[in-house]
Amino acid sequence: MMIMGAVDAFARTIVTITRNPKLLLIPLVISIILSPISAYLVNEMPMFEGIPELQEGDNESIIFEEHGAFSEEMLNELADFFKLLMVFMVVSLLLQALSEYAVIKGALIAEEGREYSLVDLIYEGYTRE
Helix, strand or coil: CHHHHHHHHHHHHHHHHHHCHHHHHHHHHHHHHHHHHHHHHHHHCHHHCCCCCCCCCCCCCCCCCCCCCCCHHHHHHHHHHHHHHHHHHHHHHHHHHHHHHHHHHHHHHHHHCCCCCHHHHHHHHHHHC
16 A cells, blocks of 8 residues: 555656646756866866877887876875865755755645746745755
């Protein structure tokens, strides 16, 4: 019986969201705001930096490997990167919580048959947190 209640609740949620597609704009806008910052962080990740290419004329069958612990410079780069990553994660967490609150509140209001404004939902989510 409990499984049927969960399936019914999930089905009602899908129906409510499909009847009110403007609720999907809130997480979409948050994703669009966060995606350039995320792309910048991935680009700045030390492990994604370009591998130096062999100079012309070098024997391409030779593979150079470096063994040992990380250098202090590499550890400092990683520490700086993780500081930026933590700031991004906190901002992302707050914006996604605001988005989740607004979507849920909008779905509950829509289920009651009342009108709602996306700006009011976002503002209410911002003042509640």
